[in-house]
Amino acid sequence: MTRLFLTLLLLAGQCWAAPVGWTEHRRALVINTSKDPAHDRVVSGLVKELHAKGFVVTELGDQPRTDGVAYERWIRSVPTLGVSLVYYLGRLTTEKTADGKRVCYSLQLGGYRELATAQDPDLGRNRKEDKPWLSLDRLSQKLDANTARENMVLIDCLGIDDRAQAKLSPGDLHGGAARLSGGELFTAFYPGKAAFHPSLEAPIVGPVLAETLRANLAQGSPLLPERKEDVYTVRPRFNRPYALQHEAAEVCASPEVLRAGRFAGDQWVDRNGFCFVWVPAATFRMGDAAFADAQPVNVTITKGFWIGKYEVLGRESSLFNSGGQSIGTGPLARVEDKTFNQRRYQFFRPAGIGSIDAATEQLEKWQAYLAKVGLQYEGWTYDYPTEGEWELAARAGGKTTGLPAPVKGLGQYANFADVCLFNDRDPVHYIYAHREANDGYGRALSPIGNYRPNAWGIHDMHGNLAELCSNFYTKELLSGTDPNDQTLPSTRSSRLRISRGGSWCSRPEYLHVAFRNAFTGAGTPHVGMRLVLRQGERVTRSRNEIIARMEAEVKAQNKK
Structure with a gap:
């Protein structure tokens, strides 16, 4: 896939996000x-x-x-x-x-x-x-x-x-x-x-x-x-x-009450301890001219949504059985300090969840179970973000238009291929390392929330684990209202999903807010999950669900 990487874009001429304190x-x-x-x-x-x-x-x-x-x-x-x-x-x-x-x-x-x-x-x-x-x-x-x-x-x-x-x-x-x-x-x-x-x-x-x-x-x-x-x-x-x-973080309601947020960046915690940040409805310019498959388009997200403040942890994903997947944990940090709490460190390493098809079907079963026992939020659904929703949250109202900081200072915001990875001599990825940046972690995932959040208080939108989006990959960005391609050419075909944000082994340009990647596999320590709570029904469909819908449409057509 052809990509136009503009070095000058990464080093200068951007509107960098203002530093935001942790909450x-x-x-x-x-x-x-x-x-x-x-x-x-x-x-x-x-x-x-x-x-x-x-x-x-x-x-x-x-x-x-x-x-x-x-x-x-x-x-x-x-x-x-x-x-x-x-x-x-x-x-x-x-x-x-x-x-x-x-x-x-x-x-x-x-x-x-x-x-x-x-x-x-x-x-x-x-x-x-x-x-x-x-x-x-x-x-x-x-x-x-x-x-x-x-x-x-x-x-x-x-x-x-x-x-x-x-x-x-x-x-x-x-x-x-x-x-x-x-x-x-x-x-x-x-x-x-x-x-x-x-x-x-x-x-x-x-x-x-x-x-x-x-x-x-x-x-x-x-x-x-x-x-x-x-x-x-x-x-x-x-x-x-x-x-x-x-x-101290402020919340808009108790865990028992779910409503729309009051403003962009509003925070709320659900009954299970998941932390969410409010992203309001908006029309924005999506994409960037630097990337051939992300040429700018106008996109409208019609409903505000709650997006995870952090990437999903393994202990959290166990609520819906991680989609039945074997959780990819990624490499561990090598720390010589004997007082380093390796056990707690592992608590906060995000989980590698690489199959939307598996996770989506289990999320649906989990939603049905929550409704059965009276623990659901009426009118709201746990889901993956669409690509448009992800980029809207990553841009944080225009505060981030490319990378969250110049490359030399990117280590304050993200875990990516830096001098630590180079020094670890990872068998493959160290050759991509940017040796003038230092994020403190080499061939390893960092704990969630370890780096500065974006302007709306969302952590790790860049680096650590690339995050899967609901959409299937397309060669061009989809424009218009709530774009989300959930189709297959035929019942025997497959398509690749989209990952965003880059990971611990990605070079800096992969962390650009508009960079897109076609995700090619399920078993990987590079790709994870960020939940959203959306108003209305789930929009992500597994391959099995899409095929079942196509077959039902064919049967209905044949009866006419």
Whole structure:
């Protein structure tokens, strides 16, 4: 395929996007089951300070008929790459696991009932629930396995009701409750076992950690409250800090409510923690004269849509079974630093999902399942973006017209073929490396959200993984209203889909906002997925669906 690469276009004469700061979603769940007014005042002070730091705070404890369900929904909707904090003030209850072999410590919340999972049990392997639903063990297990950047659990324990008849001393009971599982959690528990030492007076229970955390938030101190004299504190592996790294992201609605965004770049998080950015309807000039197959045309997108803030992760794609595909993970970064958290790094590497045909059919099954269990968003559908929608989002209202930055500074915005890839001597791709740019990663995918977002706050539209679009590839851009070619010449034919944005092994021109590529294979660590939530029905059709429609049309015609 002939392509016209204009070196001058890549080096000068472009309208570069203005640097945009990162945003992160902050979520706090504050549960206060104490009936002491003095405790209420302290907890209210904590809530006020959390709000001041940009946390979206959910308060529970005074609605015994609904608190348990609200708790479960909150646990499931912690945002990708966000920070979460759970604070509990109240008594705990001991109860045994189903097999009777372990004693767990559970929150005392009313109104709990088992909710349908977001993953259809028939589409993949769900992890069997083997711990009591309100136990600290299950809470830590769920948080430790989510895709938030950091999670913290703080417990101000007012006492323990030993219903499981563990027959332990108060100190041993509190010591057992303090040992939350989950190696990646930041946890603090008051009062710990040390507070019951015979040489000490009985501990005064209350919102001790709440007051400590409130003070730390107000002063900008480390956010892990610790009272060394009487608190048993579990620190996560690799000894990294729990920190608020970026600006707090604002959302237009709760995860239960889906509506059109208020403005371009508005943000929202769904029930599963997927983060989305609003792209309004628009007419724009698509393409660029530098590329033979992308000569400029006028395109109108008639409906605004929500597009993923990040590329889809493997843990997220498991909700719809990744289209039944074997997830391509791509090469791992080689890091000599022994404190580097390889496990968390792998959490945030996007998944190589190369078959639209497979993923689309599974997305449809997932949508049907969500509707069946009452978890769907009425009038909205998860889908791939069309090529026009992808470029509209990448251009961010005209703020990006080519590359997001000059090539030498492109490493701030994208993971591509740079000096790191050259130094890694990848067997093939290093020969394309631009040795004057440095993105920090060589022959490897970078974690999502690792580079500057575009002007609407969308990360990794350029580089890391090339992203598949709904359309079949055409030799020229399609113009007009909502262009989207979903046709085949015959029931025995196949066509190539389109990938956009370039990947970790692409040379700089592939990252141009108008560059198009015909995707030729499914098993690759170079191509991934970015979800959209669109108004109306899914527009992407698998090859099987297109052929079935063609055959139905032929049958209908023959009956006439």
